[in-house]
Amino acid sequence: MSPRSIIRLEAIKKVFTTDEVETHALSDIHLEIAEGEFISIAGPSGCGKSTLLSILGLLDTPTEGGYTLNGKPVAGLSLSERARIRNHEIGFIFQSFNLIGDLTVYENVELPLVYRGLPLGERRTRVMEALEEVGMSHRAKHLPSQLSGGQQQRVAVARAVGGRPSILLADEPTGNLDSTNGDAVMDLLKDLHRRGSTICMVTHDARFAQHADRTVHLFDGRVVEESLAKA
Amino acid sequence: MHNLSDDLRRAFISLLKSPAFTITSVLILALGIGANAAIFSLVDRVLLRSLPFPASERLVVLWGHNTLRGGLTEPLSAPDFLDWQREAGTLEGMAAVESDGLNLTGGAEPESLPAGRVSWNFFRVIGVHPALGRDFTPEEDRVEGPRAVILSDELWKRRFGGDPGILGRTIPLNGVDTLVVGIMPPRFSFDHYMARASIFLPISFSHKQLDGRGNHFFSAVARLKPGATPAQCEAELRGIADRLAKEHPNTNANYTARVVPLREELVRNSKGTLLVLGGAVAFVLLIACANLMNLMLARSARRQRELAIRAALGASPAGLVWSALCESLVLGFLGGLAGLALGRWILAGLLRVLGSEAAAIGPMHLDARAVAFTFILSMGSAVAFGLIPALKAEGRHLADSLKEGKGSSNASHPRLRGLLVATETALATALLIGAGLMLRSLMHLQAVDPGYRPDHVLTSRITLPPYKYGDEAARLAFMDELRRRLEATPGVVAVGLNDTSPLSGSTSTSSYDVGDQQSADGQVALSHHITPGYFRAMGIPILQGRDLAPGEAGVLINRTFALRHFAHSNPLAGRVSLDGQNDPYLPVVGVVGDVRHHGPAAGIMAEMYFPVTARRAGGESLNFFTVVLRTGPEPRTMVPALRGILRDLDPDLPLAGTRTMEELLSRERQGAQIRSILVGSFAALALLLSGVGIYAVISFLTGMRTREIGVRMALGAQVRDVVRLVVGQGLRMALWGVAAGVAISLALGRAVDSQITGVRSWDPVTFTLVAAVLALVGILACLLPALRAARVDPLVALRSE
Numbered sequence A: 001m002s003p004r005s006i007i008r009l010e011a012i013k014k015v016f017t018t019d020e021v022e023t024h025a026l027s028d029i030h031l032e033i034a035e036g037e038f039i040s041i042a043g044p045s046g047c048g049k050s051t052l053l054s055i056l057g058l059l060d061t062p063t064e065g066g067y068t069l070n071g072k073p074v075a076g077l078s079l080s081e082r083a084r085i086r087n088h089e090i091g092f093i094f095q096s097f098n099l100i101g102d103l104t105v106y107e108n109v110e111l112p113l114v115y116r117g118l119p120l121g122e123r124r125t126r127v128m129e130a131l132e133e134v135g136m137s138h139r140a141k142h143l144p145s146q147l148s149g150g151q152q153q154r155v156a157v158a159r160a161v162g163g164r165p166s167i168l169l170a171d172e173p174t175g176n177l178d179s180t181n182g183d184a185v186m187d188l189l190k191d192l193h194r195r196g197s198t199i200c201m202v203t204h205d206a207r208f209a210q211h212a213d214r215t216v217h218l219f220d221g222r223v224v225e226e227s228l229a230k231a
Numbered sequence B: 001m002h003n004l005s006d007d008l009r010r011a012f013i014s015l016l017k018s019p020a021f022t023i024t025s026v027l028i029l030a031l032g033i034g035a036n037a038a039i040f041s042l043v044d045r046v047l048l049r050s051l052p053f054p055a056s057e058r059l060v061v062l063w064g065h066n067t068l069r070g071g072l073t074e075p076l077s078a079p080d081f082l083d084w085q086r087e088a089g090t091l092e093g094m095a096a097v098e099s100d101g102l103n104l105t106g107g108a109e110p111e112s113l114p115a116g117r118v119s120w121n122f123f124r125v126i127g128v129h130p131a132l133g134r135d136f137t138p139e140e141d142r143v144e145g146p147r148a149v150i151l152s153d154e155l156w157k158r159r160f161g162g163d164p165g166i167l168g169r170t171i172p173l174n175g176v177d178t179l180v181v182g183i184m185p186p187r188f189s190f191d192h193y194m195a196r197a198s199i200f201l202p203i204s205f206s207h208k209q210l211d212g213r214g215n216h217f218f219s220a221v222a223r224l225k226p227g228a229t230p231a232q233c234e235a236e237l238r239g240i241a242d243r244l245a246k247e248h249p250n251t252n253a254n255y256t257a258r259v260v261p262l263r264e265e266l267v268r269n270s271k272g273t274l275l276v277l278g279g280a281v282a283f284v285l286l287i288a289c290a291n292l293m294n295l296m297l298a299r300s301a302r303r304q305r306e307l308a309i310r311a312a313l314g315a316s317p318a319g320l321v322w323s324a325l326c327e328s329l330v331l332g333f334l335g336g337l338a339g340l341a342l343g344r345w346i347l348a349g350l351l352r353v354l355g356s357e358a359a360a361i362g363p364m365h366l367d368a369r370a371v372a373f374t375f376i377l378s379m380g381s382a383v384a385f386g387l388i389p390a391l392k393a394e395g396r397h398l399a400d401s402l403k404e405g406k407g408s409s410n411a412s413h414p415r416l417r418g419l420l421v422a423t424e425t426a427l428a429t430a431l432l433i434g435a436g437l438m439l440r441s442l443m444h445l446q447a448v449d450p451g452y453r454p455d456h457v458l459t460s461r462i463t464l465p466p467y468k469y470g471d472e473a474a475r476l477a478f479m480d481e482l483r484r485r486l487e488a489t490p491g492v493v494a495v496g497l498n499d500t501s502p503l504s505g506s507t508s509t510s511s512y513d514v515g516d517q518q519s520a521d522g523q524v525a526l527s528h529h530i531t532p533g534y535f536r537a538m539g540i541p542i543l544q545g546r547d548l549a550p551g552e553a554g555v556l557i558n559r560t561f562a563l564r565h566f567a568h569s570n571p572l573a574g575r576v577s578l579d580g581q582n583d584p585y586l587p588v589v590g591v592v593g594d595v596r597h598h599g600p601a602a603g604i605m606a607e608m609y610f611p612v613t614a615r616r617a618g619g620e621s622l623n624f625f626t627v628v629l630r631t632g633p634e635p636r637t638m639v640p641a642l643r644g645i646l647r648d649l650d651p652d653l654p655l656a657g658t659r660t661m662e663e664l665l666s667r668e669r670q671g672a673q674i675r676s677i678l679v680g681s682f683a684a685l686a687l688l689l690s691g692v693g694i695y696a697v698i699s700f701l702t703g704m705r706t707r708e709i710g711v712r713m714a715l716g717a718q719v720r721d722v723v724r725l726v727v728g729q730g731l732r733m734a735l736w737g738v739a740a741g742v743a744i745s746l747a748l749g750r751a752v753d754s755q756i757t758g759v760r761s762w763d764p765v766t767f768t769l770v771a772a773v774l775a776l777v778g779i780l781a782c783l784l785p786a787l788r789a790a791r792v793d794p795l796v797a798l799r800s801e
């Protein structure tokens, strides 16, 4: 039996039009991500990695092509439906952490659960679990500005996993970190993967890409190569 | 060394480069400044400027004061006046003043002239000499002395074409040829005591007046000796009054003196209103300044990078603050210019609203003092409120702002901005509560029952000159004939005469006697002399008994009088005499409803209605009265008929003060109306400014939070979550402000209390409504930024800073 498919992209195309200049950011992308898979997307700057991720994360819509998430096509959904799906199915990890400065670590992790409308008690359990998982529970009351970059990114990971999404989307999660902190965050992602999380990570660092089961190489908006890990 | 004009020019150019900021700032400043310039002109004119009399600080008004009757001041009697005049050592001079009205005959149409009766030395006491001719001689101030008159400049020009030859000629006043001895300077007035007087005559105390110590009928103006204080003078006069009280216990018991500086006396009515208005515009200015400061904060945040680079290139921190200061000065100057233009416009509006009250102040414009005030205020505000952002910018770690991505959140000063919004909202709340209270007070005055039916009632005053109607029989015959003819006039439903009808300006307060032991010692009631039909004409209900029959010697009392003396007996079995000794007791024939004689804001007093045939207090003859007509058609349409009948009866008699009762009532409410309109407009301005302020702050802060909002949306925030976030932030600030504004209003309750009637200064309805309005404005002001925030593209979350 083959694992359940979480994401299926068919012939995705993305064209940006600015001042009558058309940028073909993505062309004819076919991609399938199975449950429990850890896939990385690699390629030079400007090849379309972030664009692909934003489409996967329902932050943007493709110009053409089909996108099925958990077996359901997502084309033509309303803004609020898309927000709901982002909240339930997708966990984001950003290059620049994007923790909200006015909120404590605890409140940051809690935020997606608040938007989901979970009751207070359940939120508390989930937040503490997630913070435990990333080893930041002792900093729950701190503000992001009181943490190091590595710690901030761990909190961001906790925020992404706290809602138990179908897939984690990470755009250069180590991009703003020095190598020690970057390694620590990578170890965290690997750990999550080992315990069953589905992860799609953009990176142009080959060192990190090799941790994935599979690496998709983009060039100029096209998939030029898919490589499996040597494991 | 800096060259100031260079720096200012550079600041001006720098401002020109951001026209949106400059125009908005100048406009906001101008709104606050313009309102203040206009109110300053009024306050300056009425409260700050000295009176138009030489050494006016030494002028005082003398009053009597009955300690048994509470705090009311009372007019003086002639014998007391003369005793005080003779004995007071602290006074340089003392003059009696009384307002009167005379008929100028001899022309095509007889004219009823408002007049002032004064002691011969009055003009010397106040220090104003006639512009032409002379003032009165002591001989002219005696009953049997020669008749003399001084004309106002206005009457002289209107009636006599400004001909100086009128001096030394006589004019017929009430049928007596009177010698014109002087013409007053233009715009001379002593309106507080002799409203709109166009002629001045000697007061010439009659023998009766000189004998009647209990006959209080005039006011006195006096000039203190240099160095004497009003308090010293009052102490001295009280000594004299105490001695007189012992010598004449019948009339002078408990009667003492009170001395009030003239200026205080003159501004008493307007002072409270002007101070409240001054407070209101000060609030408006503070709100404008808070907005200004917020704009400057935004500007310095936007220019932070530029300033940091300049600092890095070697500009000194002091230099940067200085250039900000220069910009503030230029802004303040521009704001002052615009404020002046706006102020002229606001002042014109104010004067229109003030109407007749403003006419009493005289012509007004923004003079040099107001211009100076405007520029000092404007530039002072701009510098004070512009300097804080400049100092904030200077105090920040400039190095931070050069670092990528850092510093922008510091620069947005959310706390300081929150404080600004809360402050503006607090001030607007307090103003709006004040306006709300005044509006409620006005509504109360409109709703209050005056005790009569004011619709379809026409009133007019008629004065019977003694030279023609010296004989009581002649007066009564005239009144009877007038009443009979009016009754027969088509359109007239009912006719009544009253010597002291409500709002007519004349009142008579008398002691009385009800003929029993525990009688009315020290008690007073309003006394009227009426003809049958008066109650029907005025629409006053007869609660018990009946109206007077023609020629009947009876009395009607009002409900309050009945409750005071006949609570446990049948009032219709009672009797009332004006003083119990000289006057006969008249049987009570009816009880009528209470009337608010002095207007809707005034209290209800005990009242007695005697027939015109009865004696008046002090034995004075009844030679003036108000004709009251209840009409079928619009009351104004009956004026020609009334005039025609009067002309038939006596072509020399003019009608004076012809007014419908509704006009008189609405004039009574005018003060409350003016206060509501003025404070209301300033409150509306405050509301607008603070709404704009909330909008600007929330727009700015939301702009600074674009990325955060994008992240929240990426995490699944719905549109309503984002709207709630933004509106919540603004509303929180606004609600703090509302709470503070409520506290301010409660603290200022006493100041407002004097300006309102029928509503408490902590009226919960007003407070709740205003809080709701402010909350609503807060929400509306945040809605636009919130909807803009809801359109943020969550993709911003993915972009690295």
Ligand SMILES: Nc1ncnc2c1ncn2[C@@H]1O[C@H](COP(=O)(O)OP(=O)(O)OP(=O)(O)O)[C@@H](O)[C@H]1O
Pocket (backbone or CB within 6 Å): A016, A017, A018, A023, A024, A025, A044, A045, A046, A047, A048, A049, A050, A051, A052, A204
């Ligand atoms: N909103 C947009 N409007 C116009 N063009 C865009 C937009 N977003 C991306 N592009 C273009 O699409 C292409 C792909 O951009 P994308 O951000 O996906 O690249 P990337 O692979 O993530 O690069 P990097 O490694 O530098 O982050 C680029 O050529 C970019 O200029």
Ligand SMILES: [Mg+2]
Pocket (backbone or CB within 6 Å): A049, A050, A051
């Ligand atoms: Mg990218």
